[in-house]
Amino acid sequence: MSSCLEEKHSRIFVTGPIIVGAGPSGLSVAACLSNRGVPSVILERTDCLASLWQKRTYDRLKLHIPKHFCELPLMKFPRNFPRYPSKQQFISYVESYAARFNIKPVFNQTVEKAEFDVASGLWTVKTQDVVYSSTWLVVATGENAEPVIPDIPGLEKFTGPVVHTSAYKSGSEFANQKVLVVGCGNSGMEVCLDLCRYNALPHMVVRNSVHVLPRDFFGLSSFGIAMTLLKWFPLKLVDNLLLLLAIFSLGNTDRLGLRRPKTGPIELKNVTGKTPVLDVGAISLIQSGQIRVTQAVKEITKKGAKFVNGQEMEFDSIILATGYKSNVPYWLKDNSFFTKEGMPKTPFPNGWKGENGLYTVGFTRRGLLGTAFDAVKIAEDITDQWMKMNGPLSSSNDNSFFTKEGMPKTPFPNGWKGENGLYTVGFTRRGLLGTAFDAVKIAEDITDQWMKMNGPLSSSNVCSSHIIHFHFNKS
Numbered sequence: 001m002s003s004c005l006e007e008k009h010s011r012i013f014v015t016g017p018i019i020v021g022a023g024p025s026g027l028s029v030a031a032c033l034s035n036r037g038v039p040s041v042i043l044e045r046t047d048c049l050a051s052l053w054q055k056r057t058y059d060r061l062k063l064h065i066p067k068h069f070c071e072l073p074l075m076k077f078p079r080n081f082p083r084y085p086s087k088q089q090f091i092s093y094v095e096s097y098a099a100r101f102n103i104k105p106v107f108n109q110t111v112e113k114a115e116f117d118v119a120s121g122l123w124t125v126k127t128q129d130v131v132y133s134s135t136w137l138v139v140a141t142g143e144n145a146e147p148v149i150p151d152i153p154g155l156e157k158f159t160g161p162v163v164h165t166s167a168y169k170s171g172s173e174f175a176n177q178k179v180l181v182v183g184c185g186n187s188g189m190e191v192c193l194d195l196c197r198y199n200a201l202p203h204m205v206v207r208n209s210v211h212v213l214p215r216d217f218f219g220l221s222s223f224g225i226a227m228t229l230l231k232w233f234p235l236k237l238v239d240n241l242l243l244l245l246a247i248f249s250l251g252n253t254d255r256l257g258l259r260r261p262k263t264g265p266i267e268l269k270n271v272t273g274k275t276p277v278l279d280v281g282a283i284s285l286i287q288s289g290q291i292r293v294t295q296a297v298k299e300i301t302k303k304g305a306k307f308v309n310g311q312e313m314e315f316d317s318i319i320l321a322t323g324y325k326s327n328v329p330y331w332l333k334d335n336s337f338f339t340k341e342g343m344p345k346t347p348f349p350n351g352w353k354g355e356n357g358l359y360t361v362g363f364t365r366r367g368l369l370g371t372a373f374d375a376v377k378i379a380e381d382i383t384d385q386w387m388k389m390n391g392p393l394s395s396s397n398d399n400s401f402f403t404k405e406g407m408p409k410t411p412f413p414n415g416w417k418g419e420n421g422l423y424t425v426g427f428t429r430r431g432l433l434g435t436a437f438d439a440v441k442i443a444e445d446i447t448d449q450w451m452k453m454n455g456p457l458s459s460s461n462v463c464s465s466h467i468i469h470f471h472f473n474k475s
């Protein structure tokens with residue numbers, strides 16, 4: 001915590017919350033706070049907004065649940081967007097969202113360590129070149145922060161390219177190749193589909209059971225149907241209806257090597273986070289043999305793979321569609337709120353608030369719908385505390401404390417203190433005597449607040465030359 005020990009780091013005190021991550025979740029919290037007049041600072045490791053969408057997804061990606069389930073709080077998608085917006089459309093929506101709420105993250109700041117300092121009651125958040133501190137920390141680094149690279153024996157021996165889906169852009173790089181795709185979630189299925197467009201021959205590894213549902217059913221989205229039914233019927237019944245609908249539209253997927261789990265699709269998503277595949281065409285290509293389904297891999301060889309059934313095959317490239325993981329355990333220290341996998345221990349809808357001013361957004365296993373829910377809750381909660389500390393806010397920047405002639409409206413001896421941390425000294429019409437009076441009062445008042453926020457001071461732990469105060473406009 002001591003600034004003097006972090007010699008190369010400057011210190012920044014943030015008056016509002018520190019939000020880690022400028023994806024849809026971090027931006028949603030900042031927007032809801034800004035809407036209530038509370039400033040915040042977003043720290044983002046990359047140089048752009050929604051970096052998962054901009055840098056780590058393939059070109060042909062579209063949202064696979066209808067747009068109104070993917071809206072961020074306070075701003076709808078443009079009316080002319082299709083039901084399933086493309087990746088580019090989603091990115092442009094996120095960019096307009098940030099512009100609308102005047103959100104300007106601090107880019108290229110990777111949070112390497114964050115911890116709560118009991119003595120000061122503040123969170124200390126360290127990036128590669130700054131130590132930020134604040135009363136509140138909002139974790140918005142996402143469920144998909146890092147790729148999962150599986151520990152398959154021999155993987156390092158393979159002589160061809162090995163690419164995780166987070167680095168896959170398009171099948172053009174794999175045209176006419178025989179490709180091993182490890183994993184059969186939404187990424188695995190959609191990458192196989194994309195590879196087929198470039199005349200590649202994908203072999204998709206299915207080591208376990210998987211739920212596949214049609215994305216649409218008679219012009220309605222399966223996800224939308226499920227959400228509507230869940231308003232009236234119990235989860236198990238809705239899951240059974242979804243399965244009937246899947247069999248009706250896709251046939252028996254068991255015969256294709258895609259066994260279904262015993263637990264229904266929505267229940268499985270809620271309990272384990274495993275997303276059902278929403279089919280956009282891969283199943284018909286499996287039926288026609290353009291995508292081959294294989295058993296689990298036993299080991300990777302120099303030129304290909306050996307499977308658990310003893311079969312051996314050569315491949316030109318390997319694509320790992322093996323999913324993602326949270327990175328919270330790498331940087332959030334001594335925290336009992338998260339599991340060792342970096343997910344909140346308390347399940348949805350109560351996982352958004354921890355202790356000592358800690359919040360999490362977007363760890364609900366419910367996609368952007370979960371993000372919107374968390375963000376609204378967090379902004380309400382922080383705003384309540386902010387109001388107690390700073391008084392009610394006015395949305396305009398006008399200051400009602402001064403007359404239009406620039407003198408405090410409140411006469412001496414009470415004109416030294418305004419609202420929201422505003423003070424005046426030397427406007428008493430009593431010369432230096434008035435100045436001395438104001439100065440003593442102001443120093444007492446600010447010191448009281450400082451002590452509450454930073455704990456008792458000793459001259460040894462204050463490096464005032466390293467402290468930069470961030471105070472954002474509240475609009």
Ligand SMILES: Cc1cc2nc3c(=O)[nH]c(=O)nc-3n(C[C@H](O)[C@H](O)[C@H](O)COP(=O)(O)OP(=O)(O)OC[C@H]3O[C@@H](n4cnc5c(N)ncnc54)[C@H](O)[C@@H]3O)c2cc1C
Nearest residue numbers: 021023024025045051052063064110111141142362367368
């Ligand atoms: C291919 C794909 C498609 C998806 N499609 C949908 C969909 O159609 N509908 C849906 O609801 N959900 C979908 N999702 C789920 C996805 O999680 C959400 O869409 C959304 O991106 C979540 O937003 P987030 O802000 O929580 O996380 P992210 O979008 O991952 O944003 C987190 C941000 O935090 C930054 N960050 C991470 N660690 C640090 C650090 N230590 N310091 C500073 N910054 C850091 C990252 O760079 C990133 O910008 C999809 C996910 C994937 C992978």
Ligand SMILES: NC(=O)C1=CN([C@@H]2O[C@H](COP(=O)(O)OP(=O)(O)OC[C@H]3O[C@@H](n4cnc5c(N)ncnc54)[C@H](OP(=O)(O)O)[C@@H]3O)[C@@H](O)[C@H]2O)C=CC1
Nearest residue numbers: 062063064150183184185186187188207208275321322323
């Ligand atoms: N259009 C869209 O909107 C899309 C959305 N997404 C979303 O992104 C998120 C991530 O999806 P995705 O990238 O598919 O990841 P998932 O976690 O959903 O799937 C990972 C897959 O990899 C398999 N796997 C993991 N490790 C191994 C291994 N060692 N050997 C063999 N198989 C392995 C898993 O199998 P097992 O079950 O056996 O562990 C599973 O089939 C999801 O929420 C998904 O819905 C993704 C793509 C498109």
Ligand SMILES: O=C(O)C(=O)Cc1c[nH]c2ccccc12
Nearest residue numbers: 065223269275276365366367368
């Ligand atoms: O695409 C994703 O990753 C999502 O999390 C969206 C989503 C949230 N809940 C679901 C249930 C079934 C399929 C997709 C989702």
